Amino acid sequence: KNQVEQSPQSLIILEGKNCTLQCNYTVSPFSNLRWYKQDTGRGPVSLTIMTFSENTKSNGRYTATLDADTKQSSLHITASQLSDSASYICVVSAGTNAGKSTFGDGTTLTVKP
Amino acid sequence: ETGVTQTPRHLVMGMTNKKSLKCEQHLGHNAMYWYKQSAKKPLELMFVYSLEERVENNSVPSRFSPECPNSSHLFLHLHTLQPEDSALYLCASSQDHWGNQPQHFGDGTRLSIL
Numbered sequence: 001k002n003q004v005e006q007s008p009q010s011l012i013i014l015e016g017k018n019c020t021l022q023c024n025y026t027v028s029p030f031s032n033l034r035w036y037k038q039d040t041g042r043g044p045v046s047l048t049i050m051t052f053s054e055n056t057k058s059n060g061r062y063t064a065t066l067d068a069d070t071k072q073s074s075l076h077i078t079a080s081q082l083s084d085s086a087s088y089i090c091v092v093s094a095g096t097n098a099g100k101s102t103f104g105d106g107t108t109l110t111v112k113p
Numbered sequence: 114e115t116g117v118t119q120t121p122r123h124l125v126m127g128m129t130n131k132k133s134l135k136c137e138q139h140l141g142h143n144a145m146y147w148y149k150q151s152a153k154k155p156l157e158l159m160f161v162y163s164l165e166e167r168v169e170n171n172s173v174p175s176r177f178s179p180e181c182p183n184s185s186h187l188f189l190h191l192h193t194l195q196p197e198d199s200a201l202y203l204c205a206s207s208q209d210h211w212g213n214q215p216q217h218f219g220d221g222t223r224l225s226i227l
Binding site for chain 1: 153157212213219
């Protein structure tokens with residue numbers, strides 16, 4: 001069964017600090033892995049999308065890594081800001097059909113002043 | 114402005130009511146999706162449309178009926194819902210449905226079933 005597990009479930013950090021969120025998956029065949037940010041009361045917003053051949057991708061202060069051998073991904077947030085408080089969702093697509101995507105439960109990040 | 118607009122933002126309905134959720138995308142995308150997001154659960158894909166044709170139906174109860182009259186509009190018709198159907202319903206669109214392009218989400222309709 002295809003699964004995506006995210007850790008930690010929730011995280012609290014101080015403004016200005018860095019943090020790393022984890023995503024482990026057992027999806028096969030692998031097509032791509034996406035990270036989304038979802039603010040409270042809003043829809044998810046795409047941060048990065050990585051295919052099998054990519055092992056790192058950045059979007060401003062967000063850097064995602066992918067290890068296709070160990071089936072792990074991480075999302076690193078640098079110099080956190082209060083606006084980074086949100087849920088971060090990892091999504092892995094199998095094959096070549098978006099309908100075959102598996103969503104993680106998300107990590108809730110709270111950035112405190 | 115996300116490019117994907119959902120209305121209404123909030124909806125309260127009784128179990129015997131009939132209502133419809135509307136989604137409109139202004140991005141020129143060819144694929145549109147309905148998702149259900151319940152508290153403390155991952156997003157659940159309900160339906161996928163590509164160029165107005167349904168390409169995915171993930172065992173969704175018949176009380177949910179999608180309609181895609183053109184590539185810019187997507188509806189979810191609701192009838193005789195159950196309390197467990199209370200959730201956030203998200204619409205999304207992407208360039209195609211092959212999964213290699215990011216999906217753009219609306220802000221959802223918060224549905225409450227009395």
